[in-house]
Amino acid sequence: MLRLLRTYGLAMVLLTFVAFPLYWMTLTSLKPQTEVFRVPPTFLPATWTLEHYVNLFWLTDFGLLFWNSLKVCLLSTALSLAVGILGAYALARFNVRGKEAYGRLVLLAYMFPGALLVIPLLLLFRELGLTNSHLGLSLAYLTFSLPFVMWVMRDFFASVPVDLEEAAMIDGATRLGALWDVVLPQAVPGIIATGIFAFLFAWNEYLYALILISDESLRTLPPGMMRFVSTTDTNWGLIMAASTLATLPMALAFGLIQRYLVTGMGAGGVKG
Structure with a gap:
């Protein structure tokens, strides 16, 4: 049982290490520009927005x-x-x-x-x-x-x-x-x-x-x-x-x- 917990624990640590940049990238794309540089940073957007995706296709x-x-x-x-x-x-x-x-x-x-x-x-x-x-x-x-x-x-x-x-x-x-x-x-x-x-x-x-x-x-x-x-x-x-x-x-x-x-x-x- 202890060996199984160690295995799954290590897998979760590696998954978090690999997936966190992707998570942060996606969440940043859903934040308004004023919230992107907020200190301390927000791990979930206080205000969800799709403005960056709209601008991506309309302005570029x-x-x-x-x-x-x-x-x-x-x-x-x-x-x-x-x-x-x-x-x-x-x-x-x-x-x-x-x-x-x-x-x-x-x-x-x-x-x-x-x-x-x-x-x-x-x-x-x-x-x-x-x-x-x-x-x-x-x-x-x-x-x-x-x-x-x-x-x-x-x-x-x-x-x-x-x-x-x-x-x-x-x-x-x-x-x-x-x-x-x-x-x-x-x-x-x-x-x-x-x-x-x-x-x-x-x-x-x-x-x-x-x-x-x-x-x-x-x-x-x-x-x-x-x-x-x-x-x-x-x-x-x-x-x-x-x-x-x-x-x-x-x-x-x-x-x-x-x-x-x-x-x-x-x-x-x-x-x-």
Whole structure:
């Protein structure tokens, strides 16, 4: 009984530590501006208001920023999964020279900070005419989402029995047909897990979105929200409202597919 109490007590402490910033962000967005800086602070608003959310949509282009981020992240995630699944399957199934070394190099590319790649990408995209476009930004996000997808999905595919694919090919299926009809249905938890993390990487990314996009109408949320901060005034209620709405989609996604995330990440760590 004492051990159970310690376990639940530690879990509650960790939950409070992690959840309190989210709680404070949400409550601040529901306070009037005069109450945001009240000393001592109020842990529940004395006056509840939605003025910051109304101002967010009427006085700023938050809706456009949100849509731009959603479009870029969906495109980036789709490209990462399409290319990463094929690459991971090749690494897991084909016996080619240097396969293990290449797999480690893929993970090594994921370890480089994005700041080292942004200038070469900017010069390359300028030559290709991909700067200041959502397609170019989505392709830039592949530099850190694609290695992650390939590394996780490789171990996941390796845990799927080869006999199932061989049986499908004996019945007349092609290699791609066996991948589509046999392997991918069993890999759904892993695909969902890696897809969510690839989407999250792109959703929170700031540096590439700031440098590769200069047109204000094409800005995404992270650099776009920085316009709410100025040298003379910072509307914290507006920033907290924007942050709450930007966090809400991912929080809902994690809550709805939590079991797929646990299954997918756990299975991705098992080698066949």
